[in-house]
Amino acid sequence: MPLAMANPGQEVVLxxxxxxxxxxxxxxxxxxxxxxxxxxxxxxTNGAFIVNVRGSRxxxxxxxxxxxxxx
Numbered sequence: 001m002p003l004a005m006a007n008p009g010q011e012v013v014l015x016x017x018x019x020x021x022x023x024x025x026x027x028x029x030x031x032x033x034x035x036x037x038x039x040x041x042x043x044x045t046n047g048a049f050i051v052n053v054r055g056s057r058x059x060x061x062x063x064x065x066x067x068x069x070x071x
Contacts, residue, residue, distance in 0.1 A: 003049065004065035006040045012070035013037055019067045027068070030058060038070060 006012050014036050017024045031054045032038075042050040047062025060068075 001070060002066045003038065003040075003051070003060070003068040003070050004043075004062060006038075006043065006070065008040050008043050011037055011039045015069045015071055017068050019064075023064075027064075031056065032058075032068065 003012065003014075014032055014034055016034065017027055017032065019027070036053060039052040040049065041052055041057065042048070044050075047065075049060045049062065049065045051058050051060065
């Protein structure tokens with residue numbers, strides 16, 4: 001499922017990122033690599049997602065969160 005469908009408080013595991021090489025590399029540099037645990041802190045209706053990855057908080061746009069596949 002896309003990260004965008006995860007609820008606040010839910011912990012998921014990143015599977016793949018369905019994006020072009022430049023954006024994929026940027027997200028991987030931010031710690032979003034396959035197998036990493038992601039804790040959803042906030043899933044706002046305006047499209048902003050706040051997640052905890054490896055002890056750091058990241059803010060992702062809704063379009064980006066749609067392209068990150070988790071389970």
